[in-house]
Amino acid sequence: MESNCIHCGEYFTAIRSSKKYCSDNCKQMAYFKRNGLELTKDIETLEEKHFIKEEMPKETYERFRVKYAKEFDKIRKEMATCGISISNLKEMINEAVILCLNLRQLWEDGGIAMKEGLQNLIFPSGLVYDKKNGAFRTSEINFIIAQIARHTGDLALIKKGLSSLFEPKSLSAES
Numbered sequence: 001m002e003s004n005c006i007h008c009g010e011y012f013t014a015i016r017s018s019k020k021y022c023s024d025n026c027k028q029m030a031y032f033k034r035n036g037l038e039l040t041k042d043i044e045t046l047e048e049k050h051f052i053k054e055e056m057p058k059e060t061y062e063r064f065r066v067k068y069a070k071e072f073d074k075i076r077k078e079m080a081t082c083g084i085s086i087s088n089l090k091e092m093i094n095e096a097v098i099l100c101l102n103l104r105q106l107w108e109d110g111g112i113a114m115k116e117g118l119q120n121l122i123f124p125s126g127l128v129y130d131k132k133n134g135a136f137r138t139s140e141i142n143f144i145i146a147q148i149a150r151h152t153g154d155l156a157l158i159k160k161g162l163s164s165l166f167e168p169k170s171l172s173a174e175s
Ligand SMILES: [Zn+2]
Pocket: 005, 006, 007, 008, 009, 010, 021, 022, 023, 026
């Protein structure tokens, strides 16, 4: 089933309907964000109590302020070290496959930034417009995209003299 990641908003294929995040990475980031937001609120309340309402003596305020600053630091350090681990490699590949399967839709719905991103991803060495033939040419197509296109026959490019790019470099993974 299709679902939206509640952190990044991306569509992903959920095996279980209870799955809320597209990846472990998003789950982790959402956790950090939640903790960070709670902490920000706590700090605001603290400052309000001390500076605005003047309900809190300076020593108490200072003690809490140091405590919250340390918690903030801890979250920042955890965020810096977590990164993308091998454990969610499978999910990353899953995401990449979904992206490849929805290229046309992404291109049609996406803005300039999305189109530029996709263009760079699919044609890593850029596109050249061939005036004489009225066609775009490139010397390179992303290997994975080329393999998918070769299998699905989805790209009209195959007929445009780029078929050599779709020649299998390795068929060892095929059944
Ligand atoms: Zn996500």
